[in-house]
Amino acid sequence: MSKQSPDADVAFISALAELLNKNDLTELSVKREYGEDDSLEVRVVKQSNIVQMAAAAPAVQYAAAPAAATVAAAPAAPEDPAQHPGALTSPMVGTCYMAAEPGASPFVTVGSAVTEGQTVMIIEAMKTMNHIPAQRAGTVKRILVADGNAVEYGAPLMIIE
Numbered sequence: 001m002s003k004q005s006p007d008a009d010v011a012f013i014s015a016l017a018e019l020l021n022k023n024d025l026t027e028l029s030v031k032r033e034y035g036e037d038d039s040l041e042v043r044v045v046k047q048s049n050i051v052q053m054a055a056a057a058p059a060v061q062y063a064a065a066p067a068a069a070t071v072a073a074a075p076a077a078p079e080d081p082a083q084h085p086g087a088l089t090s091p092m093v094g095t096c097y098m099a100a101e102p103g104a105s106p107f108v109t110v111g112s113a114v115t116e117g118q119t120v121m122i123i124e125a126m127k128t129m130n131h132i133p134a135q136r137a138g139t140v141k142r143i144l145v146a147d148g149n150a151v152e153y154g155a156p157l158m159i160i161e
Contacts, residue, residue: 009040016044026152081144081156088135088158090151094125096132098147106147112140114160121158123151134160 012032020028032040081087090096098106098121108120114134121132142159145151 012040013042013044016042020044024149026155081142081159084156084159086136086138086141086159086161087156088120088132088160090123090153090155090157091132092123092125092130093153094123094130094151096145096147096149096151096157097122097124097129098143108140108143108158110140110143114138114140120160121145132157136160 016028016030019025026045028042028044030042032042034040098108100107100122107118107122108114114120114137116135116137117133119131120134120140123130123132138160140158141161144156144158151157
């Protein structure tokens with residue numbers, strides 16, 4: 001925490017967690033300068049519906065549940081789609097689009113047969129539309145992102161088996 005009010009730092013970190021959830025982000029890093037020898041460095045990471053936060057000086061751990069949290073028994077650990085052998089992962093950070101233009105039919109849907117190299121979606125990065133090809137031939141089993149969502153480098157986009 002900084003030399004500033006701990007309550008203000010906690011409110012700042014909570015606001016970052018809200019921003020993370022509201023914008024469907026998985027990670028956020030911020031450094032807040034208060035003065036020459038006083039700063040707060042925060043990294044907020046979202047994993048398995050839990051937001052973990054750590055303040056850098058000194059290291060303090062916080063845990064905050066998403067906005068619509070309820071107390072319930074934890075379900076069995078779900079399979080990590082990124083570890084699936086048929087996972088198509090994002091080669092860049094950007095906004096994904098499932099169709100060539102608004103209102104057009106999507107490139108693929110669940111159950112679609114695809115060939116290696118076939119465009120399955122577009123990721124817009126810095127006003128450039130990047131066609132994302134299927135890395136192998138197969139059938140689309142799961143689509144893990146929604147049209148218009150932000151994606152990060154390495155994020156699983158779909159499962160092709």
